[in-house]
Amino acid sequence: MQEAKFIVSARKYRPQTFDTVVGQGHITTTLKNAIRHRQLGHAFLFCGPRGVGKTTCARILAKTINCENQTKEGEACDTCPSCKSFNDGASMNYFELDAASNNSVDNIRDLVDQVRFVPQSGRYKVYVIDEVHMLSQAAFNAFLKTLEEPPAYAKFILATTEKHKILPTILSRCQIFDFKRITTNDTVKHLEEICEKEAIKAERTALQVIAQKSEGCMRDALSILDKIVSFTAGELDYANTLEHLNILDAEFYFKLLQCMQEQDLSGAMLLYDEINRKGFEGDVVLNGFAEFIRNLLVCKDEKAAGLLEVVESFKDKYVSTAKNVSAPLLVSALNILNETEINYKAARNKRLHVELAIIKLCYLQQAIEISSGGSGLSKKKRIDGPVAYKTKSITPFAPEVKTSPGAKLIIETSSAELSIAKEATPGYEKPTAAVTEKITPVQQAPAKSTRITALDKIRQQYLSDSAELMEANEPPLAQESLMQVWGEYTNLIKNEKNPASHSFEVAVLRIIDGDSFEIVVADFIEKQFIEKERNRLFEFLQNKLDRKNIKFALVVEEKERIIHPDEIVLSSKEQFQKMIETYPMVLELKNRLKLDLDY
Numbered sequence: 001m002q003e004a005k006f007i008v009s010a011r012k013y014r015p016q017t018f019d020t021v022v023g024q025g026h027i028t029t030t031l032k033n034a035i036r037h038r039q040l041g042h043a044f045l046f047c048g049p050r051g052v053g054k055t056t057c058a059r060i061l062a063k064t065i066n067c068e069n070q071t072k073e074g075e076a077c078d079t080c081p082s083c084k085s086f087n088d089g090a091s092m093n094y095f096e097l098d099a100a101s102n103n104s105v106d107n108i109r110d111l112v113d114q115v116r117f118v119p120q121s122g123r124y125k126v127y128v129i130d131e132v133h134m135l136s137q138a139a140f141n142a143f144l145k146t147l148e149e150p151p152a153y154a155k156f157i158l159a160t161t162e163k164h165k166i167l168p169t170i171l172s173r174c175q176i177f178d179f180k181r182i183t184t185n186d187t188v189k190h191l192e193e194i195c196e197k198e199a200i201k202a203e204r205t206a207l208q209v210i211a212q213k214s215e216g217c218m219r220d221a222l223s224i225l226d227k228i229v230s231f232t233a234g235e236l237d238y239a240n241t242l243e244h245l246n247i248l249d250a251e252f253y254f255k256l257l258q259c260m261q262e263q264d265l266s267g268a269m270l271l272y273d274e275i276n277r278k279g280f281e282g283d284v285v286l287n288g289f290a291e292f293i294r295n296l297l298v299c300k301d302e303k304a305a306g307l308l309e310v311v312e313s314f315k316d317k318y319v320s321t322a323k324n325v326s327a328p329l330l331v332s333a334l335n336i337l338n339e340t341e342i343n344y345k346a347a348r349n350k351r352l353h354v355e356l357a358i359i360k361l362c363y364l365q366q367a368i369e370i371s372s373g374g375s376g377l378s379k380k381k382r383i384d385g386p387v388a389y390k391t392k393s394i395t396p397f398a399p400e401v402k403t404s405p406g407a408k409l410i411i412e413t414s415s416a417e418l419s420i421a422k423e424a425t426p427g428y429e430k431p432t433a434a435v436t437e438k439i440t441p442v443q444q445a446p447a448k449s450t451r452i453t454a455l456d457k458i459r460q461q462y463l464s465d466s467a468e469l470m471e472a473n474e475p476p477l478a479q480e481s482l483m484q485v486w487g488e489y490t491n492l493i494k495n496e497k498n499p500a501s502h503s504f505e506v507a508v509l510r511i512i513d514g515d516s517f518e519i520v521v522a523d524f525i526e527k528q529f530i531e532k533e534r535n536r537l538f539e540f541l542q543n544k545l546d547r548k549n550i551k552f553a554l555v556v557e558e559k560e561r562i563i564h565p566d567e568i569v570l571s572s573k574e575q576f577q578k579m580i581e582t583y584p585m586v587l588e589l590k591n592r593l594k595l596d597l598d599y
């Protein structure tokens, strides 16, 4: 009984004149002027989101143009018989078709048939087609001719929430009116007026919450008001409104943010547990927190703070909190929340899913600091994975030949079938003329690409540079002794049945200067085999050659360019023969797979 007293339905407070339409002043003014100056077209397209007053304006328009005593301002008198029949919903001059449920050709044909009859009373028959974008193609076509050449007494108002779906042929025949989302302030004002008329006690903050929840849709705002009024016996306050709307108090989000900033994981988890107990589902929390963070981001810029859509009493708190949180943290948090929300539905354990997000959020500050080296927060865009440690690469035991900036080259030919990697070495000392000679053939070999030429240039450069540094304290590294020790090492690993031994056998050694030499191999696989032996080889060479400063570099060169001591040039067939001598499995493979070889 008591509930009924407070019903303030959207219907009861549906505006009856243009002036009382909320938040669409730009449209109502234009319509009133057109009516006053008798400049109304015969077809209108009302576009805009749902619940912002499209149908309401259509009804007011129909009533006004049929009114017998229009006011000077272009409003209906609301007292003449025509106005009264409109207000009672009994006018014979007003037709509404909901195209969402009546979208067939037949529905439109019925309507078109009706249009033919002149109005029995009043001046205009007004046809409203709501959700006009839902009409089928055939229905559109059936309607088009009537829309093009309507009788003088017919007016068409097409309404849609999806203007982009309207055919250009329709758009070009209509006067188009774009309805706006109703602002929170306008909604609150309207709700306050209604509450006053209905003697409802409502805190302003409660109405603000309702206005925000309705997202610019007056119809929703009114029905929410209806509902809460009936539940609270006409006394709305902030708390009971939040409760009925299943909205979490912003206070909770401020607390959660604080936990995030303090990396207080247990605090955050307990807070979430408390909220969960109150019956708030994880997705409500995720969504609410994302909105909260969005609001903080908005407050970061004072100019944008006008966009802040929060309950007034919280505005200052938002602005002051925003000052103490970095924008990168907020953006990263927003990313985490967004992703968690997207995956929420699919998550099997929803609570765990949200908790994981909270854990990530609590470590976010730290993660950002680490990723930006603690020097600032501007670089890292997004962190939601595990925290990465900065690592230093481990220095190999054997000193690699040093490189200088610009001297290190990894050169690949475009054919990719051969690659040359060369680490040029400014640290070389004491080269000998003999060595230079040995290398010369390599330099003179025809370059396969310009990049190799570039390599050769650097090599030459380096050789001439290092020649100047020549200072012979120690006898230079000799090819024979190197070869001998190399052979010993090869035998050593051969006895171990080490697969690298073959690579050692085929490698070509090229002395660079007194202490340095290159190990030239034909491909990266062989390089890797030798690379694995690097440390042991280094020690071995150091001891056997009695050279503490021995250095070597691994170089991959195309086969034909390697100046092999024996100058053996193998045909493809010979290469294959050689390969199966070394790797009998290859022959086995060939036979088992019945492969034909195309040499």
Ligand SMILES: [Zn+2]
Binding pocket: 066, 067, 068, 069, 070, 076, 077, 078, 079, 080, 081, 082, 083, 084
């Ligand atoms: Zn009237």
